[in-house]
Amino acid sequence: MTTAGKVETAAAARRELARPARWSWLLRRREILVTAVIVVVVAASTAAHPYFWSSSNLAFIFADSVVIAFLALGESFVMIGRGIDLSVGAIMGLSAIFVGFRIQNDGISLPTAVLLGAGVGIVLGLGNAILVGVVRLPPIIATLGTLSVYSGLEFVITNGNQVDTIPNSITDLGSDTVLPGIPVILLLTLPIVIISAWVLRYTTFGRSIYAVGDDAEAAYRAGIPVQRVLFSTYLVSGLFAGLGGVAYLIYTSGASSTTGINDNLTAIAAAIIGGTALTGGVGGAFGALVGSVFLTVTLTAMSFAHVSDVWQPAGVGVLVLLAVVYDSRSRANGGRRGAWRLRRQRARARAGGAR
């Protein structure tokens, strides 16, 4: 082992360290990337259809995305922990129906409605939480089961009726704008997103979700209560889906027995586009919001381009596939798990440091 060899390796080592990638920068990169695409889509759409860039249209888009954002937010919590919740749409629907009827028939106020929605969401989320956290069923089966039970419940509760009368005082939140293009409801949602982001980053609970998602066994050995964490993520998912139901009422002023049935994938798609992966350990609240906005913008742009609404589900499906393929490619090359980098570095180190 010559000193020349040593120096070479040390220099190489120092070079490696010279460009530390800040983890927060990396995460922001994904959200920035998506935001950039949003801007591109908006610009392209506006160029073709000037009305796209109007206060009412933008407000419409944001209000629409808020509903999905709630679902995606809850879904993110679950997915970061390496789980999945296929029932968020149904929970949202049940919440919308339940709360909607209360508003319609009993005239409750908005704050009460919000609390009620949250409550419904938590109760329904409890079902998932118990099945996955306590009974330890595989999340896909557990939430598929609750999806069908809750979807069935939607029909049972509506009993043939539907929610169609929501007072303007409530629905105006979806159309009134504070600033041009920014509906009130978006402003009300932002604090929730910020709080979620804060929980994910600044509470031990939040950080333990990432740990559990990355390596549940190691997390367990480090003393993290894995089952309790998983249990909580499904409660959170339910809670947000419940709130999403209230947002839905604000936005559409109605609810029926089929509300939310198709929104499960959209929620997952938004989360994935926003940077959360099914394999856990990565993702965040802002990603969920950005992903939701991206989806809504793209789908609305499709409408404007006279693509029939029939193709909206396909649009979501294609975007999910693209996002997932992009993720797997960048993982293979950039080494999200570092294995590739490890090997390359080892090879370089060995080449420079033969004994």
Place this chain on the structure above:
Amino acid sequence: MADHEAGAGADYQARGITKLFADTPVLRDVTVHFRPGEIHSLIGENGAGKSTLLKIMAGVYPSDAGTLSLGGQTLPPLTPRDAQRHGIYLVPQEPRLMPDLSVAENLYLGALPTGRLGTVAWRRMIDTTDSLISTVGLRADPRLPAGQLSLAQQQLLECARALSHGCGIIFFDEPTSPLTAHDAEQLFELMRRLRDQGLTLGFISHRLDEIEAISDRITVLRDGVVVAREDGTTATRENLVTAMIGRTLSIARRAVRARAPGEVMLEVDDLVSPPEVDGMSVRVRAGEVVGLAGLVGSGRTEFAEALFGIRATAGGTVTVNGADITGATPRQCIDAGLIYLAEDRGRNGIFADVDIGRNATSAIVGRLPRLAGTFMRPRKELELARSAAAEMDVRASSITAAMKTLSGGNQQKALLSRWMLAKPRVAIFDEPTRGVDIGAKESIYAIISSLADSGLAALVISSELEELVRICDRVYSVYEGRITGEVAGDAVTLEALGQLAVGA
């Protein structure tokens, strides 16, 4: 809640430790004493029990007999968390970190520092991480995802974890095997500093020069028993090697080959598979048993996997029985006559919940007797599997018993029956007797020998030198992905292999 002073070393003794893995004793009445302010190294061949001992002392495994006493007090059975609370930490051979979480979070996993309102104190965590990791010599941004650190850096991070928990007793399980000299030196600087601060340090390595350079005390294990205790300053390499490999007993009894080897069946030229395989050339003839000796991490398994199509190759050629199979898939290799008995039996070899019969036929599904060319015939298949398993002397209640119910030796023999059903010309056996008791070992040696007698070209990868001496006609030594030597015939002795294998 620590039972010790933060970061202070203590006396930690293992007394009379015995450990069995499925009736195979891995440690027998072992007593080792780790003292504060000392680097105490454990050396021995693979299978000697060094790693198991440290794992027991760190709470990863329970012992079957014996006691552990810390500072004079006997400890109750430990879990890893208990051990940490007592100030004992094991830096594992393969660092296990959360790849997506930052360095700082990995450091404080499960015990993130909190500020007011119980929120994560990021600023403080990053600052303390910065200072803590610089004490171990790790220069990295605490915010970096741990998966982006190099292996050496990850290992240093594990050391930092030990210190962050205030551990005073730190064990290192073969930390230097995958490291370069530079990184290893960095680690040694750290260890010397910790030693000077009064910590109790345990260290395992295969490299005698490292052991000589850093140890205050050396304990030699062989076959689960302590055979020598040396002082670091007075130990000589000859003493250590002799102690490690032991006297030449019946293991030197080598099979007399009644046959002359035939044609070259396996010809590998300059195989490259980055980063572990750096240009290896090997030849095996029909009827020969050739060994590949080397340390853990020298690239032998990677070499075999590259031959067999599990890993990509970046250069070189592989020829089996005259046919070029460079870059072929496992299926193509098997069809060309090359089989590979994988090193990690549990993960890559057996189908644990599947019956022995289907395990045995898994490599020849395409060649099983068929009705009308398509439909399998379970009875015939079972009969085939049964006779193959019987030939290999697999002991089980029934051919339909699940593979996981078999002992290690029987599983290995069942796997051998799988591979022999494929009628190979060349067979690579990777650690064929790992996790196998003595009786089955003999059995497997006999099988390999008789297969060679019938014309099989056998390549045996093993970390047990005695095994190679026992059954091989020729042995290559491998070091860091290159062939560094070859001994044949009567030159295949324990001493010769011992010197080659420990990098002397």
Place this chain on the structure above:
Amino acid sequence: MTTTSPVPAAGAAPDSGAASATLALPPRYRVPGWGVCLLVAIIGELAYFTLTTRQFAGGGQGMLNLTEQFAPTGVLALGLAMVILTGNIDLSCAANASLAAVIAGTVLDKGGGPAAAIAAAVAVATLVGLFNGVVVALVGIDSLLVTLATQFIITSVATSVAGASPPFGFPSSFTLIGQSGLDYVPIALLVFVVIAVAVIVVVGYTGLGRSLTLIGYNPKAARYSGIAIRRSLTSVFTLCGALSGVAGVLLAAYYNSAQPDIGTDLLLPGITAVILGGMDIFGGRGRIGEVVLAVFVLGYMSQGMLIEGDSSLSITMITGLVLIGALVVKFAFERNFRQRMNARMRRLRTPLHRDADG
């Protein structure tokens, strides 16, 4: 579940010994325990509904006719079962069936004969399955995500093809597939049974089936055994697509219409039948025969409830509960079983992954 005892006598002592190898061949037929339970459940259901609901049995013929309604689910479940066998999942199969139904209907509407309609429908569905297989096996993306996305893409395609007024009112030469029978046996039931036999044969008696099973148990070991993983996975998704196509054809024939959401309701019962039939969601374990029995259990349960007057929505809910319940029971049983086995195995079992150093 076999009846042979799994405890090897050899475990108590080193392998060297005089004990002769007793690798006896198993008895020719083994009675599968769970299958018996399902059979009992079917008989119980039939008895219950016959006694409580007049229209149910209809002199035995009624019971047979009822199978027309759930034969499509059964065919779908068979395709799903093969995919789940490998440890993957196909969430798009129901939408694929809808697409096939719409395509069949469209061909019939344009004047094509039943043969052309069936061929077109199954061909398209098979292509969809192939797409799924390629993305999962060759690109390497998780099947959950891929099929979740494809499900939505196909739904759009189906809706688009169906157009403003989806096809309905097909010639009787087509609808007889779903609505009439050969003597007493409904054609749909025949189709289901024939396909069931074929799938049982494929899974149990062909190289492909063996490969699928081994992949499901341990994909790494399968790779080291030289099993063509990518080819097998692509094939199984393609087969699932084909079977979804057949299910769609049966649906269109039965309902005499081709709404683009005609198949959506089949996904849940399909997965439930597979799980109820004892297949492991993670792959490997399970017998197609028991899935077939589970199809009947679920089918008669929902038909009976329908005739009794329950709404189809509560049936959905009950099916969801059965799905959850089946797994809860299975897990509880297995945990108990595993605990007992562990106690016995602790003495005998070698840790499958011993340290490099020992």
